Amino acid sequence: MTSRHQDLPVILHNDKRGLLTVEDDRLDVLQLSRDGRPPKRLLSCPLNHFLLAKIAPPSAKLGEIRRLDLHSLSGKEGGSGNALKLVKLHVLVDPINLPEAQEWVDQIMQNSYRGIKRGKKVLLLVNPVGGKGKAKSIVHDTVMPILEAAGCDIDLRETTHRLHAEEIAQSVELIYDVIATASGDGLVYEVLNGLASRPDARKALQIPIAPIPTGSANAVCINLFGVKDTFNIPLAALNIIKGKQLPIDLCSVLLLPSQTRRFCFLSVATGLMVDLDIGTENLRWMGDTRFVVGFLKGIATNKSSKCKIKLKVVEDDKISMARKARDRVKERKGTTAIGKGIDPLSRGLADSKLGQQQDEEPRTPLPADIPNVSSEDNRKNGEEDSYIPDHGPIPASQPLQPDESWMTIDSSASKQKDITKRSSIGSIRSNRLSQTNGNANTDGTLIGGTEQNKKGGWIDGEGILYFYAGMMPWVARDLMQWPVSNSGDGLVDVVVQSIVPRMMMANAITGAGKGEAYWMECQHYYKVSAFIVENLDKTNQQIFTIDGESFPWDTFHVEVHPRIANLLSLDGDFFVPDFLKKHDEKV
């Protein structure tokens, strides 16, 4: 739905006649000429960049004339850096045009915010030491002015120590429309862990998180804004103001024997991917280049990660996974994101009156909108079937009980006689055709196929360079590790990278940012609903990472909580990588 054409005559700052015109979801501020020359365009912006129109109260200086304030972001998205700039204009309205001006203001605000709450209450957490240590100045110079120009109510808190953001999220009153984090992925991880460990976790996790990229690892921002706009701070600020709810999965990671549970939203890693992150913290000044240096160091060592991996595999056919992911993107085109039509909570509320208080289109439900009824209460009332949101805790994790349908990859398994030499790219199709059918049932169990086939091409005796499980395509701008990942589908994408000659891995760096390593035969790829990873060399491999944070590694069990947490995104979804747009011969 586009906005209808609306003009408002105004007086400009230079006393010249002006016209504010809204057409095709764009605002133009025009200076009119008296001699028939074309009007001069003073500002032109799409309504999705428009922040605020407000008629100021009467002033003694202006008498009957009233001032109209216009705040917007202007400039282009799609550049690195701050291509978008905050623009604040004011024009004057003749008393005769005042009723028309009020109507114009109401209309432009409605068309600029469709379904999005105006003047959000924002909890803004700032990590002053993350990344290159510039979060404070970025927030004060760029983020705050934009949020204030949009009329947001901001509660800014600086984190003073490790896990401070988690403590805040654990105890904060659920009065905010959004929690923004000026940091890297570390603070997002802490906020999610804080919210998820509350007794009212399910309600707390409805508050969406909106990241501002000021850390060294900013994977969430890459996945939300794309590689070019990862560090576009005004765009990240606009996302706080205009972003739509984007439900994401969380994983419970149960650490044994300590029985500690942590929540993961991004990745779980062993082997080279741990050394790459944790072993390069002294290179933080490099920004995300430090991870490339870490990767090169890792393949120089080519050390094997000794572990036993058990996977509840739902799919392992790369061609089919890529095709489905690309079909999803095609389906997504032209759909609006609010509610997304899948999540029962969003859908239920979008359909109800709760969603329609302010605008024509349903507003994204916020925690305060949701009646506090648990499914337990519901059952007591004998209403088993009607959906009522559960606002209680996430139940404690229990060790998983794998059955024979789970797949095992054991780095200590003895080498098979027929182990074949692997090529780097391109033999997926022929490899697949030479196999007998080894596809997945809808319940996730594998059917048919040879032993090797059941293991997604894994051959016992291969060394594991790293195990890497992820929930969003990009982990760094140079590495789209899980190009077919679809956060919100209740599945985790798992990569088991075999040890191969160093040059093969070094060559793979070139296309890694575009997801090309997906097609490498030595990169085994699975969609799983649960997994267990056991450490087979505790002396030499003491840690693994969850979302880039290190933990002692003995054994860990991982299960998924589908669509339980929320981010904000400008179009209500993740950025679509080129990998999912192109249709090459493999798919």
Ligand SMILES: Nc1ncnc2c1ncn2[C@@H]1O[C@H](COP(=O)(O)OP(=O)(O)OP(=O)(O)O)[C@@H](O)[C@H]1O
């Ligand atoms: N004032 C503080 N002093 C020390 N550590 C802090 C402070 N505030 C937050 N932290 C910690 O800083 C870590 C990094 O978090 P952040 O998300 O900003 O960055 P990152 O990109 O993940 O990591 P990096 O520090 O490598 O940039 C987190 O573990 C967080 O707990």
